[in-house]
Amino acid sequence: MGAVLELKDLCKGYSRGGRSFFAVDHVSLTVASRDFVNVVGRSGSGKSTLLNLAAGMLAPTSGAVELDGVDLAGKSDAELSRLRCDSIGFIPQGAAALPNLTVLENVMLPFCLYPRGGDGEGAARLLLERFGIGAAAGSYPGELSGGELRRVLIARALINRPRLVIADEPTSDLDVESSRGIMEEFSRLNAEGVTLLIVSHDLDSLRYGTRVCTMSEGRLHEGNLFEA
Numbered sequence: 001m002g003a004v005l006e007l008k009d010l011c012k013g014y015s016r017g018g019r020s021f022f023a024v025d026h027v028s029l030t031v032a033s034r035d036f037v038n039v040v041g042r043s044g045s046g047k048s049t050l051l052n053l054a055a056g057m058l059a060p061t062s063g064a065v066e067l068d069g070v071d072l073a074g075k076s077d078a079e080l081s082r083l084r085c086d087s088i089g090f091i092p093q094g095a096a097a098l099p100n101l102t103v104l105e106n107v108m109l110p111f112c113l114y115p116r117g118g119d120g121e122g123a124a125r126l127l128l129e130r131f132g133i134g135a136a137a138g139s140y141p142g143e144l145s146g147g148e149l150r151r152v153l154i155a156r157a158l159i160n161r162p163r164l165v166i167a168d169e170p171t172s173d174l175d176v177e178s179s180r181g182i183m184e185e186f187s188r189l190n191a192e193g194v195t196l197l198i199v200s201h202d203l204d205s206l207r208y209g210t211r212v213c214t215m216s217e218g219r220l221h222e223g224n225l226f227e228a
């Protein structure tokens with residue numbers, strides 16, 4: 001299978017208090033089609049920075065990100081937005097829904113951003129049903145629980161049927177049962193052919209993936225070394 005996502009010797013440097021450091025330090029990772037990669041690691045180890053680089057939200061200090069063989073370097077913001085909207089279902093940490101749009105409108109948003117054919121409303125309603133929140137289609141985000149809201153954001157990330165889903169702690173703040181429901185849904189998506197790269201705090205989530213990588217002080221290692 002070809003690589004959906006390739007991170008090549010990726011670095012992201014920051015400086016704080018007069019000290020320079022790499023939040024992401026020479027990371028290489030090949031995510032093949034149908035991989036389900038979980039990334040674990042301590043707080044501050046660089047997981048969110050890595051996902052933001054992978055999704056083209058952040059520019060690397062050095063190294064390259066290739067999506068389906070296409071280097072993201074040199075792409076304009078508009079091109080990156082389009083690419084993300086079409087190819088990546090990105091669920092950032094603490095992602096917010098737009099408060100003045102209904103749940104249905106929030107889910108349809110990426111569908112409406114660029115002209116495309118098909119039945120966006122029908123697809124959005126199906127996703128809401130799939131995540132057990134069909135009855136909330138006409139509600140506003142402020143009227144939903146944290147777990148319901150998270151499912152709305154996941155549905156929104158899936159509306160354009162992305163080949164790759166990148167999610168930063170998609171089950172944070174959820175109870176065990178809700179977390180399992182979401183991970184099982186990710187697992188089903190994976191079985192349908194979707195490739196996933198997910199940061200997870202919850203070690204129970206690891207059994208749903210096909211690979212685990214550990215982030216430690218900006219470095220990425222294959223395997224779960226988190227508890228070692």
Ligand SMILES: Nc1ncnc2c1ncn2[C@@H]1O[C@H](COP(=O)(O)OP(=O)(O)OP(=O)(O)O)[C@@H](O)[C@H]1O
Pocket residue numbers: 014015016023041042043044045046047048049050
């Ligand atoms: N814009 C920034 N400027 C300076 N330092 C930053 C910036 N963004 C992140 N960092 C630092 O880079 C390191 C990695 O941060 P990152 O958010 O990627 O970690 P994380 O593993 O996702 O943490 P958590 O699990 O707590 O979300 C941290 O030391 C953080 O303080």
